[in-house]
Amino acid sequence: MKKKTRKLKKTQKDRERMQNLGLIPSSIKKYIDAMIVIYPPKFRYNCRVEFFYYIIITIIKRQNTFENKPLANAPVALNATILKGIISNYEEYLRWLVEMEVIELAVNYSAGHHSNKYCFTDFILMSFEKVPELEKVEMKALESDNIIVERSIEDSDIYKENKHLLKWFNDKLEIDFDGALNFIDNYINEKYTYVSGDYRIYSIEPEKVACKRMHWVNHISKLHHKVFTATRNEESDFRLHTVLTNFKKIFKPFVTYDSKKLVAFDLKSSQPYFLVYLISNLSSNRSRYVDRLCRKVYGVRLCTFMLPILKETLSGKGFAEEFFQLQKWVLEGRLYENLALILKPEKCFTGGFNNVVFIKELKIKHPVSFDTERELLKSVFIRALFCKNDSTDEYYLRLKEELPNFMRVLEILKEEDNAHLSRLLQNIESRCIIDYVTKKIAKEYPEMPLFTIHDSIATTVDFEAVLGELMVRYVEEFTGFKPKVAKESWDFEPCTGQETEPKRLIK
Template sequence: MTKKPLSNNKTARKLTRNEKQRITIANLALIPSVIKDYIDALIKAYNPTFTYRLKAEFFYYIITTIIKRQNTYENKALENIPVALNATILRGIKSDYNEYIDWLIEQEVIFKAENYVHGLSSNKYCFADFVLPSLKLDSTSEIVEMKALESSKVIVARSIQESDVYEENKHLLKWFNDGLEVDFEKAVTYIEDLSYHEGEVVDLTHKKVHWNHQISTLHHKAFYATRNEESDFRLHTVLTNLKKIFKPFVTYEGQELVGYDLKNSQPFFLIFLIDSILNSNSRIDNILSKIYSKKVYNTFMLQKLREVLSTEDFQKEYEVFKTWVLNGEIYENMESIMNPKKRLGSYFANKYIARKKVTEKKKMDNVRALMKGVIFTLFFSGVNTRNSDYKTFKKVFPNLVTVIELFKKNANANFSKLLQNIESECIIDFVSKKIAKEYPEMPLFSIHDSLSTIESYAHVLEDLMHKYVFEYTGLMPKIEEERWKKFDYQIDYKKKVELHPEWY
């Protein structure tokens, strides 16, 4: 039986100093009913004997954590990929946590990936073939409470107000309350009927497991919030993991949501980064110090950066690239230098799949999407990539690419972390806080580089987002409006049903 979620409207008490040093996990979690029923039946039948007293909730926590991590941005395909579990959190909950993982493996609920290398990589887990068919046949989920997992090292937050990031992000997180709703029945029907996704008629069964989990989490108001200063520093919530195709079903107090995205955000923040170094803007210093050691940045990196940035050749390249970005036409202009070719009426991009260690061709709907992929390859691939698009771009902008590669010198991931930290400080810690202070009554939600509100405040948000992004960066941004109810994919889907009813 589904347990009733605790109220999210309770006043949160302040944490003590000792509590602040403890790890915080959310009390409410969503687990597929078929897995929970299977685990409960096995526990009842065999009563597994562990070092310390058995807590079934720990099994549920492991399962829900795997699903949540499979629902991340990195797993765009929403496949059953192996994901790492946080050993520090697991050990804080139960010192004998490996007994629980081993038991789930023995019962063929999960399995451990074989690419683990001691000292070099973490153990990774995904669902076993034994349970996958059941997940695909029955997508219902159940809310479970994790209060039993509280320990001297772990706090179980009864609501989002008790999460360890609530106070510093209260201006955004306070709106995760009973007013935030999803039209659950229509969303479920939409998932059941969907067989066409991202340009292809494909087997969507495992994606649907994740999609149902996303909308069920929102429907049951199992709200959560995380923000890790050691990684991207982005604010992650139930909305940041929600697939765009479900936006038309989401409302706040019955009103439509309207979002404003910072166009070309990653290239935009690259321009801000370079301008800040050129102009010795102290605003960037704190972010750089989080990603790079003072020794690395102040000696080698800063010296090399200033050396390249001061050259005439770089200045010429940078003027062109900066104009493209600030005019919001970077992808359109890149088409002229990349000269993409259509095959069989479509564009195709070479995409390296790390877990398979192969390069696959991915069909792209339009040339803009193709060029966006080139930028992401430029920003997030390794400096030794063999990607042909990367090489073509580097021929046209060799000095700009040299600057980007300097930020990747010690680790490829450092550059993406740097841009994401800049984005987060700008949008979360500056822009949204300024807006919330000026209009405290305006509902405000963030999804990385975008902010959303209800329709009656849309014009206010649009004006203020322009104003405060400019105030933070000194650059005039291009802001795109996105009406959640009129999301293009929903419209396209209806047209596809009319044109190809046999697919549905």
């Protein structure tokens, strides 16, 4: 009884909650179901087939994250604490899936470096050569004293605080599923294959094509099957993550709400914009909120030593001159164009611009090509914000030469952990867009559907003009700086026939 009524910390609640519904490729589900009959698992406790589904769904989800997308069938780590919280003998389930050739152990555990990492076998990838069918499965059988199963998005622990946004995830939010499926098949055939005689030839490995197809179908199926989820972790980025958060641009034209097309407004150069807000407030001691946020992200102990050093650097004449110029460039919307004048990148023989990046997953340095100078400089600046201080990147070192005082401030903010600054800026963005701007708009126009994708707010076309005006007004009200906002129409014209790819690995 005590276990049922014990009071959990917020972090424990987050760890012990799971969604009731999930999507799994039908081919994998049927194979697992058949193998359970032919080779019944001999576990210490009764086998719960839903946990097999949960593992597969989790691997697909993790492979579909931003950092793993370029790698297709990427090896991913599974959180042992979460798995053990659901099923104590989780390792037996993983071993059985490996023995049945559903998944394979791609990377072995290394103490202090990484966990075991799993990916799908070639045998399983073969089933995705055609557009795969996905099946909706329930996880309520995994519910226990320690596990809270959320039956719907309304049951999530964050629904009440974010109801003004989450209430729009209902039956009126739809996708032209058949149209999107046809698009996937045609797009992959045109982009990655060509026909020579009677043979289809792939420009990349067939297994990567198959995996990409499966991930994209999973992407659109969540909307089609109304598998709506929402998370918002105060201990990390505090962003609101939903089914639309990582929605690919090429599928947005197929989405409607109440049979109406959607249109979004993006905050241009949002990370530099919120950096200006952060530094301005730290310099002037205007915002108690920023000081509280720094203490939350960095911890009281670290802030005790960091903030005095930071504020001393901010008060210097050299920094004031550099920051005044950078702030002007950001607010005028010409940051990357002006950085190009300072760094003077050279075109390569192909007409584009090259840089070398470190691919963490592969542990190698690799050249990357950018079509335009602006794309290159955007990548350079964002990486300067979030890379480690000992980076040997050519452009990072040149920025330190050209803007030494500004770069010193960035390095103080990243000194203990380079992830601290990104968390700080994401928390500010979330507080601004989710907790201030959209709540103001929802109060003024309660009938306006609102969907957020981090620094972007979307609505139906009939509220387009209102949203564009109010977003600018309320973002400026929050930060004190007038933002640059760009409209993105979720229609076919800007997306037809080509996926937006800002950078490409050079082969």
